[in-house]
Amino acid sequence: MAKEIDLLKPEDLFRSAEAGDASLFESLSGEQLLRARSLRNEDGRSLLHAATSSGKLEVVRVLADADPSASGVNEGDEEGWAPIHSAASSGYGEILEVLISKGADVNLANSGGRTALHYAASKGHYKIAETLISHGAKLNKKDKVGCTPLHRAASTGNSELCELLIEEGADVDAVDRAGQTPLMSAVICCNKEIALLLIRHGADVDIEDKEGYTVLGRASADFRPALIDAAKAMIEG
Secondary structure, rough: OOOOOOHOOHHHHHHHHHHHHHHHHOOHHHHHHHHHHOOOOOOOOHHHHHHHHHHHHHHHHHHHHOOOOOOOOOOOOOOOOOOOHHHHOOOOOOHHHHHHOOOOOOOOOOOOOOOOOHHHHOOOOHHHHHHHHHOOOOOOOOOOOOOOOOHHHHHOHHHHHHHHHOOOOOOOOOOOOOOOHHHHHHHOOOHHHHHHHHOOOOOOOOOOOOOOOOHHHHHOOOOHHOOOOOOOHHOOO
16 A cells, blocks of 8 residues: 555655665655655755665666656756766766656756766766766866866866767867866876876967966976976977
């Protein structure tokens, strides 16, 4: 017999979603599930948010199946985070696929202007980034500080992910609001391998940021010679 959702406290439902108690949600009728999907906690998060953040695939499946429209799966919390952002940030590939299959917008931005691809890039989740790109994620979309996913990947030092983004069409010379490129991000974060990779892919070492610094100006003394050698090698062909 279906449980009466009115007898279940919202906090109990959220605990069940976070714990992965799919059987509880499977016991609810379609109408009850829809009502459960409308619940929000103090942060504006839904049960689908809670299950996604906790990596509970089966609960995500049940909740996602409850709403035939794409509106529920794309609803954000108070900071504009939708379930797809949490799935990408945490590296939950199967959950990401379920959300996308239910209409999750891969280019949905939160309040900070960041998309799922920004989070995949920031966390170094290569497979997640591949999935998002295969479903039309915009490679050069900027967040509110002007950073693209490549800026984020360059900061974290994941060369394989940077290579993927570049090969798929990421702009190596995109500038953020500070006038800094992904190459500058790599240099500032002392990610030598990434910096050299970007130069090999044609990144401009002479662009000046809004403080008047070039890549070499941002580089430490021991880092600078390698950058100069890489730039010379590119010029010489």
